[in-house]
Amino acid sequence: GQQLNQSPQSMFIQEGEDVSMNCTSSSIFNTWLWYKQDPGEGPVLLIALYKAGELTSNGRLTAQFGITRKDSFLNISASIPSDVGIYFCAGPPNAGNMLTFGGGTRLMVKP
Amino acid sequence: SAVISQKPSRDICQRGTSLTIQCQVDSQVTMMFWYRQQPGQSLTLIATANQGSEATYESGFVIDKFPISRPNLTFSTLTVSNMSPEDSSIYLCSVPGLYGYTFGSGTRLTVV
Numbered sequence: 001g002q003q004l005n006q007s008p009q010s011m012f013i014q015e016g017e018d019v020s021m022n023c024t025s026s027s028i029f030n031t032w033l034w035y036k037q038d039p040g041e042g043p044v045l046l047i048a049l050y051k052a053g054e055l056t057s058n059g060r061l062t063a064q065f066g067i068t069r070k071d072s073f074l075n076i077s078a079s080i081p082s083d084v085g086i087y088f089c090a091g092p093p094n095a096g097n098m099l100t101f102g103g104g105t106r107l108m109v110k111p
Numbered sequence: 112s113a114v115i116s117q118k119p120s121r122d123i124c125q126r127g128t129s130l131t132i133q134c135q136v137d138s139q140v141t142m143m144f145w146y147r148q149q150p151g152q153s154l155t156l157i158a159t160a161n162q163g164s165e166a167t168y169e170s171g172f173v174i175d176k177f178p179i180s181r182p183n184l185t186f187s188t189l190t191v192s193n194m195s196p197e198d199s200s201i202y203l204c205s206v207p208g209l210y211g212y213t214f215g216s217g218t219r220l221t222v223v
Binding site: 033035040041042043044045048088090098099100101102103104 | 112115117120144152153154155156159203205210211212213214215216217219
């Protein structure tokens with residue numbers, strides 16, 4: 001089935017640093033979604049991307065839909081302790097409506 | 112976006128028993144999805160629940176182990192049957208929306 005390769009698996013950074021994570025796919029996606037999951041909660045949508053080349057921001061978060069439609073990245077600028085959590089990329093395969101998820105990036109921020 | 116109420120939020124169950132997880136959505140949706148998230152892992156789709164028809168299960172998941180009900184367009188249940196410690200996971204329901212997919216807060220299941 002469809003697979004999304006997400007990297008890095010984990011990051012431990014100092015508060016105030018910028019963070020970048022990315023996802024790649026072996027096949028084309030028409031939509032890229034970025035989620036954050038806090039402990040004990042379900043994933044919450046951060047940014048949705050619908051067009052190749054699209055660059056979208058949500059506060060300190062910026063995400064881009066790769067021009068080849070096979071990749072996406074998420075940047076977090078000036079990280080703060082509440083950015084701690086697991087970040088997932090996800091997308092619906094062309095032939096279906098359900099989501100395929102990347103393996104997740106666990107972010108830890110040191111105050 | 113839709114608001115999903117999922118319960119229970121957590122449970123500790125004896126092996127061999129069954130647990131039914133409920134998801135209530137505040138609006139009518141055609142499709143609901145059930146995911147499993149094993150400890151330290153990403154989310155894996157269990158099945159798609161459509162109202163008025165049988166659920167569609169993904170490879171590796173079967174109806175006898177994870178029976179699903181979808182009695183109307185706002186509600187669904189997932190049962191984890193004849194549980195073993197390997198079933199210890201977070202189970203989440205999800206619905207598609209205008210800007211993405213919304214998730215319930217999850218059910219953390221521990222089987223002892």
